[in-house]
Amino acid sequence: MSFRYTMMGAAVGLFVFYLGLLLSLLFFVSGGGFWAALTNPYTLFSIQLSLITATAATFFALLIGLPAAYALSRFEFPGKRILDTFLEIPMIISPIALGASLLIFFNTPLGEIIQRKGFFFVFEVPGIVLAQFATIAGLTTRLMKVSLDEISPRYEAVARSLGSSPWKAFSKITLPLALRGLIASVILAWAKALGEFGATVMVAGAMPGKTETMPIAIYTALSSANIEKTVVLILILAVFGLGTLYGARLTGKRYRYD
Amino acid sequence: MIKIEGLTLRVESFNITNLDIAIDEGGFHFLLGPTGSGKTLILESIMGLHRPKGGKIRVGDREVQHLPPERREISYVPQDLALFPHLTVKENILFGIHARNLNPAAYEDHVRSLIEVMRVDHLLERYPANLSGGEKKRTALLRALAPRPKLLLLDEPLSGLDPSMKIEIQHLLKTLHAAFHPTTLCVTHDFEEAYFLGDEITICIDGKVEQAGRKDDVFLRPRSKKVAQFLGARNLYRATVLRKEEPEQRWILGVNGLHFSVPESSCLHSTEMGKDVDLFIRSEEVMIIRDGKPVKDSLKRNIFDGEIVDIIDKGRYSVIYFQTVEGKIFFEISIPNYAFRNLELSVGKGVKAALREESLWVMT
Numbered sequence: 001m002s003f004r005y006t007m008m009g010a011a012v013g014l015f016v017f018y019l020g021l022l023l024s025l026l027f028f029v030s031g032g033g034f035w036a037a038l039t040n041p042y043t044l045f046s047i048q049l050s051l052i053t054a055t056a057a058t059f060f061a062l063l064i065g066l067p068a069a070y071a072l073s074r075f076e077f078p079g080k081r082i083l084d085t086f087l088e089i090p091m092i093i094s095p096i097a098l099g100a101s102l103l104i105f106f107n108t109p110l111g112e113i114i115q116r117k118g119f120f121f122v123f124e125v126p127g128i129v130l131a132q133f134a135t136i137a138g139l140t141t142r143l144m145k146v147s148l149d150e151i152s153p154r155y156e157a158v159a160r161s162l163g164s165s166p167w168k169a170f171s172k173i174t175l176p177l178a179l180r181g182l183i184a185s186v187i188l189a190w191a192k193a194l195g196e197f198g199a200t201v202m203v204a205g206a207m208p209g210k211t212e213t214m215p216i217a218i219y220t221a222l223s224s225a226n227i228e229k230t231v232v233l234i235l236i237l238a239v240f241g242l243g244t245l246y247g248a249r250l251t252g253k254r255y256r257y258d
Numbered sequence: 259m260i261k262i263e264g265l266t267l268r269v270e271s272f273n274i275t276n277l278d279i280a281i282d283e284g285g286f287h288f289l290l291g292p293t294g295s296g297k298t299l300i301l302e303s304i305m306g307l308h309r310p311k312g313g314k315i316r317v318g319d320r321e322v323q324h325l326p327p328e329r330r331e332i333s334y335v336p337q338d339l340a341l342f343p344h345l346t347v348k349e350n351i352l353f354g355i356h357a358r359n360l361n362p363a364a365y366e367d368h369v370r371s372l373i374e375v376m377r378v379d380h381l382l383e384r385y386p387a388n389l390s391g392g393e394k395k396r397t398a399l400l401r402a403l404a405p406r407p408k409l410l411l412l413d414e415p416l417s418g419l420d421p422s423m424k425i426e427i428q429h430l431l432k433t434l435h436a437a438f439h440p441t442t443l444c445v446t447h448d449f450e451e452a453y454f455l456g457d458e459i460t461i462c463i464d465g466k467v468e469q470a471g472r473k474d475d476v477f478l479r480p481r482s483k484k485v486a487q488f489l490g491a492r493n494l495y496r497a498t499v500l501r502k503e504e505p506e507q508r509w510i511l512g513v514n515g516l517h518f519s520v521p522e523s524s525c526l527h528s529t530e531m532g533k534d535v536d537l538f539i540r541s542e543e544v545m546i547i548r549d550g551k552p553v554k555d556s557l558k559r560n561i562f563d564g565e566i567v568d569i570i571d572k573g574r575y576s577v578i579y580f581q582t583v584e585g586k587i588f589f590e591i592s593i594p595n596y597a598f599r600n601l602e603l604s605v606g607k608g609v610k611a612a613l614r615e616e617s618l619w620v621m622t
Contacts, residue, residue: 152338152340154336154338154340155340155342157302157305157307157327157334157336157340158334158335158336158340158342159342159353159357160306160307160326160327160328161305161306161327161328161330161332161333161334161402161411162328162333162353162354162357162358162401162402162405163328163354163357163358163359163405164328164357165326165328166326168357172357173342176344177342177343177344
């Protein structure tokens with residue numbers, strides 16, 4: 001077999017593997033059952049909750065991740081390498097461990113003060129957002145840093161020599177040039193937040209109609225042998241996730257750089 | 259007037275100490291130095307990207323070393339040009355005018371005449387990705403000049419161009435400067451480029467200014483062996499001052515038993531007998547004497563018998579490697595092709611080489 005076909009065979013093999021997994025789900029789907037599971041109020045609630053919390057978590061990850069990514073991409077400062085390494089925390093320790101850490105934190109004096117001040121996270125919806133944020137913030141920052149690294153700092157240097165403030169140089173030059181990569185980073189982060197399970201279940205629990213996101217609903221449905229609901233939720237999660245990721249690949253205009 | 263006084267920089271492995279550069283209003287000043295000597299760092303510091311450890315940068319009557327880049331009124335054209343790829347040529351050109359909140363109407367005539375001189379009027383709606391190398395250079399220069407900066411910084415403006423394009427941009431820069439007189443500081447490692455375009459030259463080697471002055475002074479009268487070597491000097495010898503011929507004010511120098519007669523005006527400093535000095539012989543000022551041809555009196559003092567040991571054809575000129583009979587000293591001699599053909603030279607041929615007065619320069 002030629003080199004080219006061997007390599008392409010591996011790629012196609014991976015595609016067939018994942019597609020096969022998804023198609024196998026259809027084996028358990030019947031028209032009526034599928035519709036009943038889909039329109040179940042708890043299913044609809046978990047879909048709605050997942051969309052809202054993933055969007056909120058992504059917003060916060062973008063809010064803090066973009067400046068952090070810019071700082072890591074452009075500036076030299078003490079402790080930069082340590083900070084950079086810490087971005088990998090969510091990937092190194094499992095989401096369960098991350099969620100457990102959050103839960104433990106809210107039992108420390110500082111955590112208790114936060115809860116006493118009216119900011120309730122444990123077994124509450126904000127806890128879901130926090131858990132998802134904790135899982136995706138590092139990844140989002142890392143991905144956005146890669147996008148910013150691709151843009152030569154010389155563009156900003158020239159913009160500044162022409163009279164732009166650092167903010168203006170960033171908004172007029174770096175941001176439009178990195179936009180495609182930044183949007184892709186955000187979409188990827190959103191898809192990851194949407195599918196987040198471990199940390200969320202630790203912090204917010206699995207209360208149907210209150211803190212049950214789609215991945216948690218999949219777990220509880222399967223635990224109670226409700227295969228049709230499980231399949232419906234998996235397919236919805238896959239459609240959302242694949243749709244957004246494919247959208248990320250199509251986003252924006254690609255510039256040719258000198 | 260732009261004055262850089264005692265600029266001291268320490269960034270990563272680069273160490274620049276006490277750099278002084280003065281550029282007259284409308285002057286074209288070159289900062290020459292070997293590749294990797296920190297020239298770009300100097301430009302970026304003047305522009306405001308790096309904070310100097312010491313020294314002053316004066317633009318007109320303002321000290322700007324503490325100001326951010328956007329308040330210095332210094333435009334910068336980096337080596338890679340950094341044309342904004344998401345903006346058209348027109349938007350690139352007008353970027354500085356908008357960024358400085360200048361009134362576009364007040365700059366309309368200036369920008370139009372720049373566009374005419376730079377011949378980019380047909381490119382205004384294009385994006386940088388669709389421009390040739392030369393068009394990109396012209397756009398970058400235009401963008402830098404549009405907001406009428408107090409100082410224009412150019413980083414290796416002729417690098418990365420093919421020879422014909424290089425000549426075109428070189429002439430364009432000359433035309434541009436003659437038409438708009440922007441006060442310009444340009445860094446390069448290419449002394450031919452500096453000689454063609456510059457008025458004044460500062461030579462910076464290993465983070466220190468080795469020589470500064472009018473271009474002829476720097477090229478014809480290097481102040482040290484380091485500068486001479488950087489400028490491409492090939493025939494450099496350690497010589498001993500043997501005696502002075504008082505009536506003619508000439509020094510006789512000895513190298514391996516071979517005697518050179520050098521006018522006092524070709525010595526950087528006053529010298530004395532017995533002193534060791536550096537003798538520099540310009541390869542393009544050495545002549546091969548044809549048999550039977552009369553020789554000028556001024557050449558008779560320094561005529562040497564020798565043999566051609568090698569000939570290298572450089573395309574537009576030839577380099578002759580000549581070894582003297584006495585002292586066995588090698589000279590590198592550059593001869594234009596038309597002269598080379600007339601001389602009918604070949605390896606192993608015995609010839610006489612004569613040194614013009616202008617070929618000799620003595621540094622202590």
